[in-house]
Amino acid sequence: MPYTHFHSPTLPVRYLLRNCTLYTGTSVLRHHALLIDTGRIEAVLPEVVAPTGLSEVDGRGLNVAPGLLDLQVYGAEGRLFSVQPTADALAALTGFAFRHGTTGVLATMPTNSLTMMHAALEAGKEFQRHHPGLLGIHLEGPYINPVKKGAHQQEFIHAPTVAEIDELLRVADGALRMMTLAPEITPPAVAARLREAGVVLSAGHSNATYTEATQGFSSGFAAATHLFNAMSGLQGREPGLVGAVYDHAAAQASIIADGVHCDFASVRISKKLLQERLFLITDAVTESQQGAYRFRRQADHFVDEQGTLAGSALTLPQAVRNCAEQVGVPLAEALRMASLYPARLLGLDDELGYLETGYTADFWLFDEELTTVATARAGKLVWH
Template sequence: MSATAFIAREVFTGSEIHMGKAVLVKDGTITAVVDAKAVPAGYRKEELGGYLLAPAFLDLQIYGGNGKLFSAELTTEALEATYEYCLQGGCTQFQITLATNSIEKFVRGLEVAREYRNGGGKGLLGVHLEGPYINPAKKGAHIEKFIKKPTVAEIRHLLQKGKDLFRMMTLAPEQCDRDCIELLLKSGVVVSAGHSNATYDEAIDGFYQGIPAATHLFNAMSPLQGRQPGMVGAIYDNNDVRCSVVCDGVHVDFASVRISKKAMGQRLFFITDAVTEVQYGEYVHVFRGDRYTLPDGTLSGSALTMLQCVRNGVEKCGIPLPEALRMASLYPATVMGMQEHWGTIQPGARADLVLLGEELNLLQVIVDGER
């Protein structure tokens, strides 16, 4: 592969915005950021138009895209369609997500994800299992008949089938024995507290046990109230736990995102929680213009892209652009322990980049150093 110097008006490295810089890329990896006038010999210069070159985005929770819902199809084609949808919003790495379902369907989903990756499929960080170990009182759009309490044997089975692909699990800590959570954590699965009716004390206990994350702040979790701080209060109060938020003004009011950002700082990050319209399978999603619902009207997923999350963060929540970009790139990468590879423009990081216009419109996506 050739060595390329990408030159843009401004470059956001993940920490700050620089002018007059070139990003040097070789074999899909960033080698250096240098002055645009000091590009070394051997690098082909590519002058990029637009406004800002930034790290590409990561989506840790998405169910499908472009008309294909993964759980309804369980095909590599559905994963390819989801990847293409992600690219349309500047996202090059995604975790395909399966909502509460049978263990057999989860296992098959893990197998198809492996087929996709082994077949050269791009962008798949891993599989996020959202459920089935959740609280029926906070099931949201999840199917109650599949909700259950975990056993160590069943988790071992999922871990064995998932190996390096089972990367994240949303569960309700108050529904799970400590040894089940411990097994997941020791096996390298990022456990995320969600679809939970935990009291403040139950949630804090889960975080002290080592649960590092929580799923879609405010949605399907016990709220913050004066006498009952709940899961939301525990998330605010614990300085280590990171939490995703669906920044579409539908799942969460933009004012609630702004308030939460003030309380949580770098611990809050974006997901799309996006689904796609589908009329078959266990989860039927109906498009309602700015959201998806079940046929009965229950909110069931967003119509977001990661770039729209960033735009909403800046325009609707007053989050400074560098911080909004981090919420879509560096912070989700950090949740997964991958901040050395994604979310920054620095030597050794993957050359996955987005070029944005002044209106924060997407001009180009660069994957592995290739336009």
């Protein structure tokens, strides 16, 4: 489908959103209103003191929270970015996310040929210039450990070099925001070059020992990719990458809260240990019967041609609901796991993740079932 600018042509640049419950990122406020002006939040204020004479939008008694952020998503609606790294695939991906309360995504390219990796960066660079819903590109590989490749393609896996990284950065021109690598095969010079360029490093598809993983976190890795999946596990005599994440003071970790990629008890245990360092991703793919990645849906997840678990069928609202209903996380905290905490990892928490004065007016409206009813990006509100 062609990309659509999501907005209401009749909505003024300054308006008051009222009759709703606000999950601000710090508080749950009832009988409050959001004052929006030119794409930013001008004020959060009690309805009784809200200014009069403004254009008003009825929040219909719904809940309002900061826009969700998905830092690992591959495709939607039959368009898989890892097979078709095009503007059309990005439009489908960002459009689908927007309709599910997600105002920012990192489109993800898994291990592939360097030609395809470059194509993903080129497409992301161009698309991002006109469509703020794309926060950038996440390259998941090809610098991973083949022992933990999961559904990634063996033929494209190799060790990184500074020269190859420099070429990726040149092509990306700022569009590369995150990269998943195995710390045990990543030379310090490669990690340093990526960090110097502002790329967030995440440890994943890794068989690292506890010592190797801890060294990675000490030398620039900021996170771990889809906790438990495709990584060395926590064992009594070798704590592995999972143990290193748990034990580190600052490392964040993404998790796929669908009950398939990891048991909800594992999500609960991890939440107790990691607290604000654990955030939600969808790891969502879509049906594909061409290219290097061919997926088919199996109940509530996707598998590749060999039957290997290959991705989820989640939306972020479903992940939030699972955390609230299956894991026992309070709703306000589950919402932060899909908005504020990923914003922190990208260094965007001074713009996104809160409903506060001065923040970008990215938010979504949802009912008690976590069904998305409307979404706003930069204050442009669309009812679905």
